[in-house]
Amino acid sequence: xxxxxxxxxxxxxxxxxxxxxxxxxxxxxxxMLEEALIFEIGSTATTGVDFAPAxxxxxxxxxxxxxxxxxxxxxxxxxxxxxxxxxxxxxxxIDLGLFxxxxxxxxxxxxxxxxxxxxxxxxxxxxxxxxxxxxxxLAVIDELAHWLITLTGxxxxxxxxxxxxxxxxxxxxxxxSALEARGDARSVVLVPESAHGTNPAxxxxxxxxxxxxxxxPEGRVDLAALKARLxxxxxxxxxxxPNTCGLFEREMKTISDAVHAAGAFVYCDGANFNAIVGRVRxxxxxxxxxxxxxHKTFSTxxxxxxxxxxxxxxxxxxxxxxPLPFVEKQGDQFVLIEExxxxxxxxGTFGRMVAFHGQMGMFTRALTYILSHGADGLxxxxxxxxxxxxxxxxxxxxxLDAPFGFSGPCMHEALFSDKGLAEGFTTLDIAxxxxxxxxxxxxxxxxxxxxxxxxxEPTETESKAALDQFIMALRSLxxxxxxxxxxxxxxxxxxxxxxxxETLAARKPVLTWSELDLxxxxx
Amino acid sequence: MRYLPLTATDRQDMLSxxxxxxxxxxxxxxxxxxxxxxxxxxxxxxxSELAVERHMGRLAAKNLSAGAAPFFLGAGAYKHHVPAxxxxxxxxxxxxxxxxxxxxxxxxxxxxxLFEFQTQVARLLGCDVANASxxxxxxxxxxxxxxxxxxxxxxxxxxxSGLHPHYVSVANTMAKxxxxxxxHEAPTLDAATDIDALIGAIDKDTSCVVVQYPDILGRIAxxxxxxxxxxxxxxxxxxxxxxxVALGAIKAPGAMGADxxxxxxxxxxxxxxxxxxxxxxxxxxxxxxxxMPGRLCGETLDAAxxxxxxxxxxxxxxxxxxxxxxxxxxxxxxxxxxxxSIHMTLLGEAGLRELAMLNHGLAVQAADRLAQVPGVxxxxxxxxxxxxxxxxxxxxxxxxxxxxKGILGGVSLGRLFPDATAIGNGLVVAVxxxxxxxxxxxLAKALEEELA
Numbered sequence: 001x002x003x004x005x006x007x008x009x010x011x012x013x014x015x016x017x018x019x020x021x022x023x024x025x026x027x028x029x030x031x032m033l034e035e036a037l038i039f040e041i042g043s044t045a046t047t048g049v050d051f052a053p054a055x056x057x058x059x060x061x062x063x064x065x066x067x068x069x070x071x072x073x074x075x076x077x078x079x080x081x082x083x084x085x086x087x088x089x090x091x092x093x094i095d096l097g098l099f100x101x102x103x104x105x106x107x108x109x110x111x112x113x114x115x116x117x118x119x120x121x122x123x124x125x126x127x128x129x130x131x132x133x134x135x136x137x138l139a140v141i142d143e144l145a146h147w148l149i150t151l152t153g154x155x156x157x158x159x160x161x162x163x164x165x166x167x168x169x170x171x172x173x174x175x176x177s178a179l180e181a182r183g184d185a186r187s188v189v190l191v192p193e194s195a196h197g198t199n200p201a202x203x204x205x206x207x208x209x210x211x212x213x214x215x216x217p218e219g220r221v222d223l224a225a226l227k228a229r230l231x232x233x234x235x236x237x238x239x240x241x242p243n244t245c246g247l248f249e250r251e252m253k254t255i256s257d258a259v260h261a262a263g264a265f266v267y268c269d270g271a272n273f274n275a276i277v278g279r280v281r282x283x284x285x286x287x288x289x290x291x292x293x294x295h296k297t298f299s300t301x302x303x304x305x306x307x308x309x310x311x312x313x314x315x316x317x318x319x320x321x322x323p324l325p326f327v328e329k330q331g332d333q334f335v336l337i338e339e340x341x342x343x344x345x346x347x348g349t350f351g352r353m354v355a356f357h358g359q360m361g362m363f364t365r366a367l368t369y370i371l372s373h374g375a376d377g378l379x380x381x382x383x384x385x386x387x388x389x390x391x392x393x394x395x396x397x398x399x400l401d402a403p404f405g406f407s408g409p410c411m412h413e414a415l416f417s418d419k420g421l422a423e424g425f426t427t428l429d430i431a432x433x434x435x436x437x438x439x440x441x442x443x444x445x446x447x448x449x450x451x452x453x454x455x456x457e458p459t460e461t462e463s464k465a466a467l468d469q470f471i472m473a474l475r476s477l478x479x480x481x482x483x484x485x486x487x488x489x490x491x492x493x494x495x496x497x498x499x500x501x502e503t504l505a506a507r508k509p510v511l512t513w514s515e516l517d518l519x520x521x522x523x
Numbered sequence: 524m525r526y527l528p529l530t531a532t533d534r535q536d537m538l539s540x541x542x543x544x545x546x547x548x549x550x551x552x553x554x555x556x557x558x559x560x561x562x563x564x565x566x567x568x569x570x571s572e573l574a575v576e577r578h579m580g581r582l583a584a585k586n587l588s589a590g591a592a593p594f595f596l597g598a599g600a601y602k603h604h605v606p607a608x609x610x611x612x613x614x615x616x617x618x619x620x621x622x623x624x625x626x627x628x629x630x631x632x633x634x635x636x637l638f639e640f641q642t643q644v645a646r647l648l649g650c651d652v653a654n655a656s657x658x659x660x661x662x663x664x665x666x667x668x669x670x671x672x673x674x675x676x677x678x679x680x681x682x683x684s685g686l687h688p689h690y691v692s693v694a695n696t697m698a699k700x701x702x703x704x705x706x707h708e709a710p711t712l713d714a715a716t717d718i719d720a721l722i723g724a725i726d727k728d729t730s731c732v733v734v735q736y737p738d739i740l741g742r743i744a745x746x747x748x749x750x751x752x753x754x755x756x757x758x759x760x761x762x763x764x765x766x767x768v769a770l771g772a773i774k775a776p777g778a779m780g781a782d783x784x785x786x787x788x789x790x791x792x793x794x795x796x797x798x799x800x801x802x803x804x805x806x807x808x809x810x811x812x813x814x815m816p817g818r819l820c821g822e823t824l825d826a827a828x829x830x831x832x833x834x835x836x837x838x839x840x841x842x843x844x845x846x847x848x849x850x851x852x853x854x855x856x857x858x859x860x861x862x863x864s865i866h867m868t869l870l871g872e873a874g875l876r877e878l879a880m881l882n883h884g885l886a887v888q889a890a891d892r893l894a895q896v897p898g899v900x901x902x903x904x905x906x907x908x909x910x911x912x913x914x915x916x917x918x919x920x921x922x923x924x925x926x927x928k929g930i931l932g933g934v935s936l937g938r939l940f941p942d943a944t945a946i947g948n949g950l951v952v953a954v955x956x957x958x959x960x961x962x963x964x965x966l967a968k969a970l971e972e973e974l975a
Binding site for chain 2: 035037038039042043044045046047048049051052053054055056057058059060061062063064065066068069070071072073074075077080081083084085087088089090091092093094095096099101104106108109110112114115116117118119120121122123124125126127128129130132133134135136137139140143147150151162163164165166168169173176196197198200201202203204205206207210247248250252253276278279280281284285295301302303304305306307308309323324338339340350351352353354355356357358359360361362364367368371372373374375376377378379380381383384386387388390391393394395408409411431432435440441446460461462463464466490492495496497498499500501502504505506509510511512513
């Protein structure tokens with residue numbers, strides 16, 4: 001037997017030449033672990049949960065007992081934890097780094113909010129418990145409502161909408177109800193070209209014909225065109241302010257006045273409220289209804305695409321039409337006004353939008369966030385969000401085209417276009433390059449009014465050091481795209497997956513897993 | 524302030540780069556009359572984590588939590604035990620603080636979960652395909668009615684009297700604006716559901732029949748004859764499931780011919796949370812997939828030939844189609860879908876069946892015990908984990924009195940159907956695995972006292 005004289009190597013052998021990393025047998029790459037589907041690793045006989053034995057009783061299921069195989073695989077607890085932990089590591093998230101997705105306000109999600117939402121008194125109460133047993137929950141709704149009304153300078157707030165688009169629906173239904181109440185049938189909603197897609201979709205859902213309002217070369221609503229179009233057929237104008245180009249609509253008050261003079265209402269898409277919270281009250285600008293995305297401005301977690309929460313603040317003119325249910329304070333008691341009691345308190349309501357009272361789990365988080373910041377902190381939020389965006393705008397407008405940079409400061413997001421990139425290079429290439437640099441890409445190809453739009457929203461919770469690193473990365477990518485660096489078109493190289501074929505996915509949709517597909521793939 | 528990293532020096536340095544002298548310069552586009560010079564008055568300033576936690580804790584303590592009382596509420600939201608690992612996993616920052624997976628190369632975690640979720644939901648509901656979730660059961664139900672209108676090009680929907688009244692309210696609200704005609708009556712306290720009446724009411728204008736399974740009173744009926752009758756008239760059958768755990772014990776609506784099956788997924792993995800956020804389930808037959816609302820995740824390949832997942836068929840959606848979209852929905856209920864999927868994976872088919880039979884067994888014991896109380900009559904012949912009792916007096920008062928004794932004894936039909944005085948003595952009682960034999964006895968004794 002020979003002994004190993006030199007022992008275990010403690011320093012790496014210098015790599016002499018660059019070479020391709022060899023394929024591994026598993027497909028894993030060290031900490032980057034491939035993970036099969038539960039249908040491939042689980043079995044219908046496996047479970048990760050133990051139960052007490054069921055009482056032996058005569059079934060009351062009638063003739064409908066389920067006897068077929070459902071096809072739901074189970075995993076033990078450890079396998080389950082491992083499956084989802086491995087999958088989680090294939091995601092980018094705010095917790096990992098800057099997530100500058102414009103119009104989405106990806107700010108830090110404080111963990112106190114999570115802790116509070118899970119207090120048994122909030123997390124473990126049923127929506128139909130007697131009201132005497134949920135006074136604290138109703139107090140949360142009332143307290144949050146007070147903040148939202150005060151911060152926006154509005155008259156009332158409908159708390160139940162489940163997300164931003166649902167809030168838009170609430171606002172437009174209130175507007176339509178108000179018009180119908182005065183016997184004024186109107187058929188058109190005006191929406192700027194730069195609006196979120198939810199705006200025209202919502203208006204169409206409410207039975208309105210949607211017409212575009214053009215933008216000025218400065219990226220704002222064309223006031224003259226808007227005024228020219230206003231008339232007795234226009235029910236509402238939907239305006240995003242700050243708008244999706246990241247600009248404040250300077251003429252907002254004039255717009256509102258003109259809209260009101262024409263007998264119509266102003267709906268404001270409040271997706272970008274983060275830029276102005278504590279510095280501007282939309283109520284002072286003549287807004288009649290505005291949804292507030294609690295998952296944006298007030299930092300309830302986005303959770304991979306929801307749940308959101310979209311309370312809608314309302315003007316005095318629209319408040320009587322707000323949906324059920326809502327909370328009212330009567331003496332020292334909070335009362336939930338539902339169908340049973342609505343007649344006496346709220347006869348004009350357009351009705352109910354959701355089964356229960358809205359996103360309580362988001363209310364507790366948002367209120368916690370708001371109380372943590374206070375009036376002074378929320379104002380600072382807007383200031384730092386706007387400062388961070390302008391810092392990015394001015395740090396990059398020498399290498400990237402900033403289509404509205406000439407017109408002055410931006411608000412909470414900086415907008416760039418693909419103008420000046422080398423022939424054949426696109427916004428998509430820059431976005432995918434950012435992935436390799438360790439960042440989530442910005443919003444791309446939105447708003448539609450700018451060619452190859454790149455909309456960068458850093459939010460206030462990013463440090464200067466984080467911004468500087470992002471700026472350095474984006475600058476490098478802009479230079480590569482202008483120089484025609486072909487390698488950029490293959491990005492990302494270092495993500496869990498290379499560019500994915502969306503055309504293939506849509507042409508032959510595979511939306512569920514099936515054993516059949518697996519068998520075909522093996523052939 | 525603990526969440527804001529910029530220092531005063533940073534701010535000054537950054538203003539210099541921008542070429543501004545003060546932060547006010549960045550707000551010059553705001554009309555002067557709307558610019559607030561100071562913070563908004565009358566609101567408190569920022570507070571420490573401890574102070575905020577204390578304040579919120581005081582409010583939480585004013586509520587009677589379900590776990591602190593004998594608890595029998597259902598009617599669209601159910602208390603089930605959620606395994607500890609579910610909440611641990613959904614709090615992984617990579618899930619919690621990610622956004623909609625618009626950049627699939629760095630969102631495969633969320634996307635694979637959605638693909639697995641869609642498959643689990645489709646199989647549970649007995650359908651070909653399911654989407655990546657809606658806001659909740661009530662909005663999913665309304666979207667199904669709209670989808671049936673688009674498919675059949677007819678505008679009259681028949682809503683079963685056994686459909687959750689809040690789901691009916693939501694549909695009524697929307698129908699006022701879309702022009703759909705909805706036909707609905709309050710339920711009666713009979714053992715049989717209204718399936719025969721619905722079959723009789725289907726005509727050539729009917730877009731769909733919407734039926735809840737089990738229904739608001741807990742009754743279970745075979746949907747096959749209703750599906751056949753709907754299809755014979757060119758209408759669709761929409762089935763609504765508010766307690767998906769039931770489908771571990773009873774036949775899936777899709778297997779009985781339902782064209783669209785929607786539901787409330789809260790019962791699996793998602794806590795009660797006073798009504799939200801919850802999880803809308805939405806599934807249908809393959810041939811209707813392009814009329815579905817909401818996000819869909821699909822399988823594809825990446826440039827290196829590896830399997831991956833992306834959001835797909837987005838030409839149905841608002842961000843592409845704008846006013847021509849199938850729905851205005853954007854944000855869905857992603858994190859709740861994750862919780863559902865994890866819980867379902869932990870259960871597996873074997874666990875789900877076991878959980879369902881445990882619920883059913885306890886519910887049978889409770890129904891039999893409570894029916895022995897003088898002044899109490901059981902309505903149901905059939906039920907899963909929820910049934911309706913008729914009391915000798917208005918159930919609203921009984922529920923309030925029970926709450927004063929620390930017992931959360933059920934949901935009164937008077938609260939659910941305030942206009943239907945004929946059923947005001949009805950009490951809907953849900954019994955899940957969280958209910959003990961002792962709880963059942965406490966409720967029985969308390970009802971005895973109330974009705975004496």
